[in-house]
Amino acid sequence: MEQKAFDLIAEKVGETLAQQGFDVKPKISEEEDGPSALFTGESVAYGVLYRKEKKCFELRTCPMTEEGPSDSWKVLATWGFDPEADSAAYAGSIAGDFAETLGGTSRLAAVQQAKKKRRKEEDSTTDPLFLFNRMAGIFPELRDDMTRERAEYGEIRNVAFAREKIVPKVEELAGKRADSEPFKRLCGVLNDLYENGDMDVRSIITIVILNGVSDEKALANIEAQFSDDLRRVYAKARDFRGRKVKPEKKKKMPKISADEMVKTLNDTR
Structure with missing residues (x-):
């Protein structure tokens, strides 16, 4: 599955870059960390690398020099991928996200088209793991957290x-860097995946993540970037902030004395 996933993702990235004048066929090599695919242009290079030890795919870029890629790689996107647990459909989601990052066909449009073909929502690849991997693109340290988990x-x-x-x-x-590019990406992920995620993703976004933010300033900054759908739903979900659902109490049975029970039986005869 690892090789098939790598080939699928590299092919999708290649198709996207070919539209921008890059070489159609990448240079495939085996680096110390794992297999890589290199796409070169006149001034910039892009690469797909699978880190075997960390079990993740990276989309990265670096400037071109007269000798070739400068090797000063900058990671554009990261997705965790476990060959033993993750499916080909999940690899396709990674490929779509990498293509979107490079300016190819929108992953959002691809997800919407795929949803029309599905009859059951549980078949959706836009599940909590998809959400966590998108978050890892903003907070890279989550990759190690997911591995430890x-x-x-x-x-x-x-x-x-x-x-x-x-x-x-x-x-x-949201509280300290609301004017930063990572914050804008965060809000984009929340809006995108609330609209296109399954029920688990929507619940995690509203009830767990948003309701888990205790800093009112931070929450206000996020709310200012809400899509219409998320704003409408969260207006109701916010009522559950800090609320604990208690189990239903057992009803107490009335106590009846032996004399009362005998009297009741006699009255019914």
Whole structure:
């Protein structure tokens, strides 16, 4: 699956870059960290690298020199990918996101088209893991958090992971760097995936992430960037901030004495 996923993603990136004048066929090589595909242009180069140890794909770029790529790589996007657990459809989502990053066909349009073909919402690839990988593109340290989460629990606990690892980062970014490019990307991800994600993704965005932000200033900064759909829904979801749902109390049965029970039985005869 690792090689098939790599080939699929490299092919999609190549198709996108070919429209911009890059070489159609990439230079494939095996680096120390894993397989890579290199696409060169006149002034810039792009690459796809799969880091085997970290189990993640990277889309990266660097300037071109007279000798070739400068090797001063800058990572544009990162996605976790476990060959033993993730599917070909998931690799396709990574390919679509990389293509969108490079200015190709919008991943949003691709998701919407795919949804029309699906009959069941659970078939959607826009699930919590998709959300977490998009977040990792903004907060790279989440990649290691996801690896540790899988190692400790065997899977990613969606609600717990979002609450413990994502909420603090979202709150800090929104509160201290609301005029930054990463913050704009964060708001774009929230709006995009609320509209196109499955029910789990929508719940995590509204009830877990947004309601988990305790800094009112940070939350106000995020709300100012809401799409119409997210603004409408969150107006109701916000009522649940800080609220704990208590289990229904058991009704107490009335106590009846032995004399009363005998009297009741006699009256019914």
